[in-house]
Amino acid sequence: MPFPKDFLWGGATAANQFEGAWDVDGKGPSVSDMCTNGTHTTPKRITAQLEPGTLYPSHEAIDFYHHYEEDIALFAEMGFKCFRLSINWTRIFPTGMEEEPNEAGLAFYDKVFDCCKAHNIEPLVTISHYEMPYALVEKYNGWEGRACIAYFEKYCHVIFERYKDKVKYWLTFNEVNSGTTKLGNVLSTSTVKGYTGPITEVPDSPQARYQALHHQFVASARVVKYAHEHYPNFKLGNMICFITSYPYTCKPEDILEAQHQMRNMNWYCSDVQVRGEYPYYAKKFWEQNNIHIQMEEGDLAELKEGTVDFYTFSYYMSNCVGVDTGAAETDGNIVSGLKNPYLEASEWGWQIDPVGLRYTLNEIYDRYRIPMMVVENGLGARDEKGSDGKIHDSYRIDYLRKHIEQMKLAVEEDGVDLMGYTPWGCIDLVSASTGEMAKRYGFIYVNKFDDGTGDLSRERKDSFYWYQKVIATNGEEL
Numbered sequence: 001m002p003f004p005k006d007f008l009w010g011g012a013t014a015a016n017q018f019e020g021a022w023d024v025d026g027k028g029p030s031v032s033d034m035c036t037n038g039t040h041t042t043p044k045r046i047t048a049q050l051e052p053g054t055l056y057p058s059h060e061a062i063d064f065y066h067h068y069e070e071d072i073a074l075f076a077e078m079g080f081k082c083f084r085l086s087i088n089w090t091r092i093f094p095t096g097m098e099e100e101p102n103e104a105g106l107a108f109y110d111k112v113f114d115c116c117k118a119h120n121i122e123p124l125v126t127i128s129h130y131e132m133p134y135a136l137v138e139k140y141n142g143w144e145g146r147a148c149i150a151y152f153e154k155y156c157h158v159i160f161e162r163y164k165d166k167v168k169y170w171l172t173f174n175e176v177n178s179g180t181t182k183l184g185n186v187l188s189t190s191t192v193k194g195y196t197g198p199i200t201e202v203p204d205s206p207q208a209r210y211q212a213l214h215h216q217f218v219a220s221a222r223v224v225k226y227a228h229e230h231y232p233n234f235k236l237g238n239m240i241c242f243i244t245s246y247p248y249t250c251k252p253e254d255i256l257e258a259q260h261q262m263r264n265m266n267w268y269c270s271d272v273q274v275r276g277e278y279p280y281y282a283k284k285f286w287e288q289n290n291i292h293i294q295m296e297e298g299d300l301a302e303l304k305e306g307t308v309d310f311y312t313f314s315y316y317m318s319n320c321v322g323v324d325t326g327a328a329e330t331d332g333n334i335v336s337g338l339k340n341p342y343l344e345a346s347e348w349g350w351q352i353d354p355v356g357l358r359y360t361l362n363e364i365y366d367r368y369r370i371p372m373m374v375v376e377n378g379l380g381a382r383d384e385k386g387s388d389g390k391i392h393d394s395y396r397i398d399y400l401r402k403h404i405e406q407m408k409l410a411v412e413e414d415g416v417d418l419m420g421y422t423p424w425g426c427i428d429l430v431s432a433s434t435g436e437m438a439k440r441y442g443f444i445y446v447n448k449f450d451d452g453t454g455d456l457s458r459e460r461k462d463s464f465y466w467y468q469k470v471i472a473t474n475g476e477e478l
């Protein structure tokens with residue numbers, strides 16, 4: 001058996017991308033609720049005020065809020081052992097700053113977790129997945145404000161206590177390392193106070209972003225420590241948007257550039273959350289980029305005390321980097337890179353690299369030696385109905401099959417410790433980067449379209465039945 005008997009097969013989602021009901025039962029607006037839709041070529045916008053007549057895709061999304069029973073039953077039908085979802089911070093604390101939590105919001109997740117339990121599905125909860133209360137953005141420029149640490153702690157204490165018997169696996173911040181990139185300003189560090197415009201043109205201050213990241217690290221470490229002390233059965237993980245960067249050639253300068261990119265993009269954040277300390281090159285990096293991190297006494301000790309139990313990451317693509325290569329650029333998740341002549345790309349320019357997943361699993365395990373989980377992976381693609389009215393998504397099956405094959409090799413041949421696999425967007429949902437519905441990942445098709453129309457009905461794609469078989473055979477039959 002390549003995969004352990006209790007391997008966590010499942011799927012992943014995020015509240016802001018699928019719940020909808022953005023202002024129902026006392027929920028407040030999050031940073032995602034202020035984002036319009038866009039496309040691959042026309043970036044989505046964030047607006048400081050909601051604009052009448054503009055479509056905000058998170059507002060209805062696919063309305064999991066009112067379809068959760070049906071959706072979780074479909075996940076169960078596929079055989080899910082695990083379901084990754086996030087809690088919408090603004091359902092619990094609508095502005096982030098209330099004294100008391102919103103009971104209706106808490107009650108909603110009780111129902112969701114109970115439903116998971118009824119189907120023997122283990123929830124894996126992301127505490128913050130691009131859903132910072134917009135009121136905190138307005139007041140503190142998002143995570144740049146140190147006060148957000150305490151608000152986040154309070155939110156965590158409430159949800160830990162409330163769901164202590166229902167949830168065991170927690171991730172603090174989704175793709176925390178997106179804060180190392182300019183795009184991270186909007187959804188991740190949420191250092192976007194007062195800005196209205198395309199998310200690609202957000203005014204960037206590396207000072208604000210890296211300060212915000214520091215606050216997220218302290219917040220993460222504090223709640224990890226708190227959870228370990230109060231809820232010994234909990235397992236806390238980090239979550240990294242892993243961008244595997246290869247040198248474009250064997251020219252030594254390209255090798256150095258790739259090392260540089262892997263450090264800044266991937267290791268900078270996970271070293272803090274796994275090793276409990278900034279990497280040695282961080283100081284030089286700050287100096288060279290005129291970044292002055294304000295730390296309070298005790299911050300560094302706290303980072304050391306709040307290290308995670310397992311390492312999770314998203315993996316969709318890889319890219320190449322190099323110096324004066326003249327190579328063409330291609331898009332990718334959060335960052336773009338150079339085209340790799342050996343790889344094909346999705347319609348959105350993300351280069352498909354299953355072997356890179358095996359390489360990545362080994363790189364991470366070699367460095368940290370803690371259990372890992374692939375909590376996002378998948379192919380964003382347009383789905384067209386066949387003449388029989390069904391979705392025959394062989395391209396998606398092909399993508400997933402090849403990635404699972406490589407996971408298998410990493411486990412079986414190389415010996416990495418892999419806990420589970422939750423492919424992204426197990427049910428079609430709103431794209432984080434573009435706000436589209438057209439970029440679909442699901443095993444389950446949702447009748448919802450970019451113009452906001454659609455009756456929200458759910459249908460099984462071919463990949464649904466394929467994944468059902470994969471899970472039933474614990475990855476033997478691909």
Ligand code: BGP
Nearest residue numbers: 014175333380430431432433434
């Ligand atoms: C990750 C995010 C998700 C998700 C996924 C796919 O970066 O954690 O929220 O959306 O990427 O990206 P997209 O939706 O842009 O295709």
